[in-house]
Amino acid sequence: MVIKQGRETVMESLRVLYKIGPGPSSSHTIGPMRAAMQFLEHYPMATTYQVELWGSLAATGKGHLTDYIIKKVFSDAGKEINIVFKAEFVHAFHPNGLLFTAYLDGKEIGREQIFSIGGGNLAHEGETQLTETSTYNYENFKEIYNDAKEKNLELWQVAVDTEGEEILEFLKNDVWGVMKRAVESGLSTEDILPGSLQLHRRARKFFAQSQTKDGEAKELAELFAYALAVSEENAAGSFIITAPTCGAAGLMPGLFYFLQKKFNFSDEQMAKALAVGGMFGIVIKKNASVSGAEAGCQAEIGSAASMAAAGTAYLLGATIEEQEYAAEIAMEHHLGLTCDPVDGLVQIPCIERNAVGSRRAYDAAHYAMLSEDGHRVSFDTVVATMWETGLNLRPEYRETSQGGLAKAFLKGS
Numbered sequence: 001m002v003i004k005q006g007r008e009t010v011m012e013s014l015r016v017l018y019k020i021g022p023g024p025s026s027s028h029t030i031g032p033m034r035a036a037m038q039f040l041e042h043y044p045m046a047t048t049y050q051v052e053l054w055g056s057l058a059a060t061g062k063g064h065l066t067d068y069i070i071k072k073v074f075s076d077a078g079k080e081i082n083i084v085f086k087a088e089f090v091h092a093f094h095p096n097g098l099l100f101t102a103y104l105d106g107k108e109i110g111r112e113q114i115f116s117i118g119g120g121n122l123a124h125e126g127e128t129q130l131t132e133t134s135t136y137n138y139e140n141f142k143e144i145y146n147d148a149k150e151k152n153l154e155l156w157q158v159a160v161d162t163e164g165e166e167i168l169e170f171l172k173n174d175v176w177g178v179m180k181r182a183v184e185s186g187l188s189t190e191d192i193l194p195g196s197l198q199l200h201r202r203a204r205k206f207f208a209q210s211q212t213k214d215g216e217a218k219e220l221a222e223l224f225a226y227a228l229a230v231s232e233e234n235a236a237g238s239f240i241i242t243a244p245t246c247g248a249a250g251l252m253p254g255l256f257y258f259l260q261k262k263f264n265f266s267d268e269q270m271a272k273a274l275a276v277g278g279m280f281g282i283v284i285k286k287n288a289s290v291s292g293a294e295a296g297c298q299a300e301i302g303s304a305a306s307m308a309a310a311g312t313a314y315l316l317g318a319t320i321e322e323q324e325y326a327a328e329i330a331m332e333h334h335l336g337l338t339c340d341p342v343d344g345l346v347q348i349p350c351i352e353r354n355a356v357g358s359r360r361a362y363d364a365a366h367y368a369m370l371s372e373d374g375h376r377v378s379f380d381t382v383v384a385t386m387w388e389t390g391l392n393l394r395p396e397y398r399e400t401s402q403g404g405l406a407k408a409f410l411k412g413s
């Protein structure tokens with residue numbers, strides 16, 4: 001069992017990787033939402049509640065709607081909660097900490113520390129397992145690859161082998177269905193996104209422009225429009241799929257929507273491509289992180305690009321070796337990417353980054369399929385490198401909005 005920052009890790013189900021939930025951030029909205037529901041379930045009898053938000057959850061919580069979603073969970077249950085922001089306190093276990101306390105008639109009756117560790121997943125300090133359980137019995141991609149080769153399986157068949165045929169139905173209906181709806185709803189909306197930046201949505205305009213162009217220029221405008229559409233839906237707090245996070249939710253659906261339209265792939269084929277991409281996503285979550293607060297944007301956009309590149313390579317007829325290479329390239333060329341959302345909103349640079357990343361993932365798939373002599377850096381090596389790089393990033397570059405573009409933008413404005 002691999003130990004990461006004092007916590008053991010699991011290789012989770014694709015059902016856990018691809019979660020449906022409200023944007024704009026899997027670690028700052030979906031995770032805290034699930035934590036609040038869990039605590040409420042443990043202490044339904046309490047009369048009042050308090051939650052302390054620590055580290056990144058406090059630093060960018062308002063922009064990421066963390067306080068809004070926690071209050072909503074409690075108010076939907078007819079309860080009230082007091083929220084205390086403690087950005088200066090960063091727990092050694094994980095930078096996204098929540099301390100819930102329940103009171104009955106003014107007397108404390110229980111408290112829980114919960115950590116939102118990325119992709120909407122939760123963990124408790126000192127547990128031998130995450131709150132999620134291990135579904136796959138592999139340590140890394142190499143083991144998945146060896147198993148696939150030994151059994152003569154495609155990567156999507158490895159997922160079916162472990163999770164049953166129903167996983168394809170889940171991916172087709174619950175994941176691809178929601179992804180497509182997010183693209184279409186994002187394309188049909190034209191307004192200003194919530195938050196201080198007063199950012200105008202661009203997806204609809206990009207799509208309109210694509211209709212005035214031909215050839216590659218048209219395709220590029222369409223691809224960008226689709227990725228922007230989902231990222232803008234995410235920024236508006238609409239329901240999206242974590243792929244693998246909310247901040248990176250536009251990259252994979254944008255590219256896959258483009259591919260389905262261009263090549264007429266069936267929904268069944270899209271489900272298999274999601275399974276292929278997912279196998280790389282679960283390796284990243286096990287051996288590194290998909291949390292921007294933990295390892296920077298390379299962990300979010302880099303991971304999304306890896307998953308999308310592998311799935312694209314599969315759809316285009318690549319071998320498993322080429323799918324791995326595509327995933328490796330996509331991550332390798334995002335290494336070191338920092339997380340520095342302006343004013344704590346998942347908008348600048350996040351939305352544009354999804355659009356540009358979708359093109360990069362597409363290119364990675366093509367590049368891998370052109371290379372006839374294989375590759376030297378394995379996917380597992382690049383994942384380990386991403387993790388080490390993430391740990392070496394200063395806190396300013398890990399979703400605190402205290403450095404990088406976030407700081408420069410405020411100075412310049």
Ligand code: SF4
Pocket residue numbers: 247248291292293296297298300301338339340341346347349350353399
């Ligand atoms: S900069 Fe990247 S990691 Fe940070 S919030 Fe935006 S998308 Fe997520």
